[in-house]
Amino acid sequence: MNSSQQETAWYRNMKLNRFSIASFISLGLSLIFARIAYLRSVLPYNDQGRYFDGMVVWDEQAASVYLLLALGALCVTAILAHLHCRKNSSSNTKG
Known part of the structure; x- marks a missing residue:
């Protein structure tokens, strides 16, 4: 293996590490x-959908926003894992 192939393999491994x-x-x-x-959804909200803990008023709708953020981050995780596996399998077949 010459130096340019070693550099290419090193660069490919760095890209895979970034994906992971x-x-x-x-x-x-x-x-x-x-x-x-989850923690926001189990709070004892009043009729208006608010919970007061002494210093902060929590709204009930925030739980659904955090759930959407969790699902979005999970989708990004799945996409990155798929790309990582695809790149990893293509690098194994090339050399």
């Missing part, structure tokens, strides 16, 4: 958003 790191970060964000959505 971004995928794990996105997965972490989706878990955080899902946890916040």
